[in-house]
Amino acid sequence: MTTLAYLIPVALFLGALGLGSFLWALRSGQYEDLDGAAERILIEREDKPGR
Amino acid sequence: MSCCAPGAEMALDMGSITSVVPSSQEIKLASRSLDDDLRQTELSVPSVHCATCIQTIETALGKLDRVESARVNLSTKRVSVRWHGDEVPPFVVALRRLGYQAHLFAPEADEKDRTLSELIRAVAVAGFAAGNIMLLSVSVWSGAEGATRDLFHWVSALIAIPALAFAGGIFFKSAWNALRHGRTNMDVPIAVGVSLAYAMSLYETITHGDHAYFDASVSLLFFLLIGRTLDHLMRERARTAVKGLSQLAARxxxxxxxxxxxxxxxxxxxxxxxxxxxxxxxRIPVxxxxxxxxxxxxxxxxxxxxxxxxxxxxxxxxxxxxxxxxxxxxxxxAAAKDSFLAEMVRLMEAAEGGRAQYRRIADRVSALYAPVVHLTALVTFLGWMAATGDWHRAITIAIAVLIITCPCALGLAVPIVQVVAARRLFENGIMVKDGSAMERLATIDTAVFDKTGTLTLGQPRLINASSIDPAMLAIAADMAAHSRHPFSKAIAGFAAPGGQHKFDAVTEHPGFGIEATVAGNIWRLGRRGWAGWKARTGGEGKHGFGGTVLTKDGIIGATFDFEDALRADAGAAIQQLNDAGVSVEMLSGDTAAACAGVAKMLGVDDFVPCLMPSGKVERIETLAKDGHKVLMVGDGLNDTPALSAAHVSIAPATAADIGRNAADFVFLRESLLAVPLALDVSRKAGSLIRQNIAIAIVYNAVAVPIAILGHVTPLIAAIAMSASSLLVIGNALRLQSSTPNSPA
Structure with a gap:
């Protein structure tokens, strides 16, 4: 019983962390171009000095 | 997914789509000011489709002067370019040189989609709540007792509150709206079921009861929200894609x-x-x-x-x-609002009839569903009251009935199929405006085509090239390259490889033709009456003075005959429609002779030439009165009223703006095979939807008696709901795999 008293809050906190980071990712536009993100990993970026 | 092969496909598109480079003033008008100096322009580039495209476009645009940055969005097929200075960098021309058609995007189309982000947030919250509550519920099911169980129930109740308030709000609002107007929809049983389940579970928790349905009410919301989000996503995607096509009306x-x-x-x-x-x-604006x-x-x-x-x-x-x-x-x-375009819009609004009466399958099912479910729950309650007199038990069982019949599978059954179908069509370059369009397309028995721009490309093709002296043809082709007249463009395609003629001077005489001087000789390419001034008496061919000729010092050297080029696969498309049991008809504003030629080539038996826009509407209304369900395929401004009069309509991407907005489907590629493909996918989707609804009904037929008899526990409810949802999703996915993607 006592273990539950802190395990449940811990579980909920971790879940809320996941939820929060998803909402943050959504807000910062990371889901705007899913197809593009999938293709972009294939692009080799030119190593420009200074950028 | 196939990868980039811009060569063949692009070349086709380039030649075929009548396009106008937007002037730099137009681009400036459509751009958005970010800073005092920095401006952002949104361009729609329908043909980007892979990493190579992204890289080519971004590097090429980035290299242009005064361009700050360029970013491709592959999902919406858009490029946003940031630039500064007064002069507009030539990015449209640069894109065209790479082989990409670019179209200006209206600045107001830039708004963020609020509903979608609200839905996704709701899904996230509901998913979080459902996951955690389910975790606690599993512990209860596997034997948590006494105080531990009560603790778990209380925690579940607390987690469920924000989920119900935030995610459930969408359903409560919609249900309330429906009830206020004296209707019911799918959301009414959902709202009633979910809130009653919560209320009862709360009572159980307070009185230290065994069974709480927190998990059921929240996971129900989660599943239904997934269906709703997918539905919205599909519509929004097609809408933005259509909106982003070329702006044919002058800005x-x-x-x-x-x-x-x-x-x-x-x-x-x-x-x-x-x-x-x-x-x-x-384009002429007014x-x-x-x-x-x-x-x-x-x-x-x-x-x-x-x-x-x-x-x-x-x-x-x-x-x-x-x-x-x-x-x-x-x-x-006339001002823009009184121009020809506005008149077409008025005709279009008057014609809109048959479509408004159509009710979607989901709505028809839910209109029956809600009363039946509520009646069953009520009868169950009364029955148990009469049999045992234990009101707590009677209410518990009645609520179990409501939960088990909650249209979880039904809410997913229709949208999931339509999303999968829309995705298949999207991959083949066809945009669907909404799900009801697919349902309507599946029922058609008559297809009506416009001629110019739909069956044909509305662009002339040289048909007697083989009988013209190659030397003459080469000269004509080099001269024609200096003009944008459609006949010239057709001739210019026959330029001899390598050998460019040196002209001393080339001038275009609008309305007549092109004149070039080479070593003292005057060459003219154009109207017979103007170019062949010396042959005016003897040189009349079968075209009189109207034909196009090439002359040297007034003597006719070659005559050119043109016909309207057919859209790719037009014949095959009509053949497939006939095979699918659809009768085909052609309506055109063009002359009878021109129509007869095209009709004969394509094997279309019925055609009506010389129609006014209202004539097309009348023809479609006559067909509809005879009990036919008519599909209209057309592109012109003059087709727009007919597009909205028909039961369902399809327009090519080259169609006029208002035509594209009126049409239910828009196809982006040149091939007319898009029409039979859309029909095929719609019909398959229709049968899958009916199967899914049947599955949902069978599930209810099995589950409801169990619930009425009082054998349902929260565990059984959770298993039954998830299983039926997975079943309909799995069935819908068959649409993706059963038919191979045929590149249209």
Missing amino acids: GAMVLRDDGARDYLPVGEIEPGMLLLIAAGE DGKITRGTSDVDCSLVSGESTPRSVAPNDAVQAGVLNLTGPLTIEAT
Whole structure:
């Protein structure tokens, strides 16, 4: 019983962390171009000095 | 997914789609100011489709002067370019040189989609709550007792509150709206079931009861929200894609003021009496009368006529007409809202009838569903009351019935199929406006096609190239390269490889043709009466003075015959439609002779030529009165009323703006095979939807008696709901795999 008293809050906190980071990712536009993100990993970026 | 092969496909698109490079004033008008100096322009580039495209476009645009950055969005097929300075960098031309058609994007189309982010947030919250509550519920099911169980129930109740308030709010609002207007929809049983389940579970928790349905009420919301989000996503995606296509209506025009000043004004601010300068290659924004200049104009979008018309001062021109060869000065005779375009919109609104009456399958099912479910729950309650007199037990069982019948599978059954179907169509370059369009398309038995621009490309093709002296053809082709007249473009395609002729001077005479001088000889390519001035008596071919000829010093060297080029696969598409049991008809504003030729080539038996826009609507209404479900395929402004009069409509991407907005489907590629493909996918989707609804009904038929008899526990409810949802999702996915993707 006592273990539950802190395990449940811990579980909920971790879940809320996941939820929060998803909402943050959504807000910062990371889901705007899913197809593009999938293709972009294939692009080799030119190593420009200074950028 | 196949990867980039811009070569063949692009080349086709390039030649075929009548396109106008937007002028730099137009681009500036459509751009958004970010800083005092920095501006952002949104361009729609429908043909980007892989990493190579992204990289090519971003590097090429980034290299242009004054371009700050360029970013491709592959999902929406858009490029946003940030640039500074007064002069607009030539990015449209740069894109075109790479082989990508780019179209300007209206600035107001830039709004963020609020509903979608609200839905996704709701899904996230509901998913979080459902996961955690389910975790606690599993512990209860596996034997948590006494105080531990009560603790778990209390925690579940707390987690469920925000989920119900935030995610459930969408359903409560919709259900309340429906009830207030005296209707019921799918959301009414959902809202009632979820809130009753929560209330009862709370009571159970307070009285230290065994069974709480927190998990059921929250996971129900989660599943249903997934269905709703997918549905919204599909519609939104098609909508933005369609919105992003070429803006065929002119956005503005150069106005010549009395004091000689020139202003670029948006179309809405042009008033009758203003003098407008229309350069070659621009569309005429409002109805007007020509005051200066001669030119050829392409009326195909307005009247369906395929041959360009030559115009001179005092001729009237309609909004939407494309000026081809020479600069014109026109006096506006009507404001944009009174122009030809606006008249078409009025006709279109008047014609909208059959479609508004259509009710979606999901709505028809839910109209029956809600009363049946509520009645069953009520009867169960009364029955148990009568049998045992234990009101707590009677209510518990009645609520179990409500939960188990909650249209979880039903809410997913329709949208999931339509999302999968829309995705398949999207991959083949077909946009669907909404799910009901697919349901309507599946029922059609008659297809009506417009001729110019739909069955044909509205662009001439040289048909007697083989009988022309190759030397003459090469000269003609090099001369033709200097003009944007459709006949010239057709001839220019026959240029001899390598050998460019050196002309001393080339001039275009709008309305007549092109003149070139080579070593003292005058070559003319154009109208017989003008080019062959020496042969005026003897040289009349079968075309009289109207044919196109190439002359050297007035002596005819070659005659060119044209016909309207057929859209790719038009014949095959009509054949497939016939095979699918759809009768095909052609309606056109063009002459009977032109129609007969095309009809014969394509094997279309029925056609009606010389129709006014209202004539097309009447024809479709007659067919509808005879009990036919009509599909209209058309592209012109003159087809727009017919597009909205028909049961369902399809337009090519090259269609006029309002035509594209009126149509239910828009296909982006040139091939007309898109039409039979859309029909096929829609029919398959229709049968899958019916299967899914049948599955949902069978599930209810099995689960409801168990619930009425009082054997349902929260565990059984959770298993039954998830299983039926997975079943309909799995069935819908068959659409993706059963038929191989045929590249249209």
